[in-house]
Amino acid sequence: MEQASEHQAxxxxxxxxNIPRDIPHGNDNTxxxxxxxxxxxxxxxxxxxxxxxxxxHLHPDRLHGHARSASGLADELxxxxxxxxxxxxxxxxxxxxxxxxxxxxxxxxxxxxxxxADAELSTALTRLRDALDLR
Numbered sequence: 488m489e490q491a492s493e494h495q496a497x498x499x500x501x502x503x504x505n506i507p508r509d510i511p512h513g514n515d516n517t518x519x520x521x522x523x524x525x526x527x528x529x530x531x532x533x534x535x536x537x538x539x540x541x542x543x544h545l546h547p548d549r550l551h552g553h554a555r556s557a558s559g560l561a562d563e564l565x566x567x568x569x570x571x572x573x574x575x576x577x578x579x580x581x582x583x584x585x586x587x588x589x590x591x592x593x594x595x596x597x598x599x600x601x602x603x604a605d606a607e608l609s610t611a612l613t614r615l616r617d618a619l620d621l622r
């Protein structure tokens with residue numbers, strides 16, 4: 488066994504072809520490469536979204552929740568306008584309720600598009616991973 492440079496050895500201390508390729512990492516039973524100790528664990532390899540700015544995440548489940556909230560607010564506003572006194576600006580409030588309905592529809596559409604994009608990306612990454620594993 489020969490003494491290795493710091494770069495070759497990583498955190499193992501020596502360079503040896505018989506070292507284990509994966510070593511346990513932390514308490515979560517994930518594994519990191521013994522050869523490249525700073526490499527991501529198997530669970531982290533396809534989590535590309537972790538490096539994306541948070542404002543770019545769509546979170547379809549949250550979008551659906553916001554769509555339900557907007558729809559509920561529109562329904563409540565429509566119900567409140569049925570018995571509204573004569574002095575209120577009812578037409579303006581009806582337009583606001585209509586905008587809430589449009590917002591709800593747009594949020595549902597964005598959630599559906601986000602889910603579809605996630606599914607397509609997952610399929611593409613799985614195909615890529617499988618193709619690389621065949622080599």
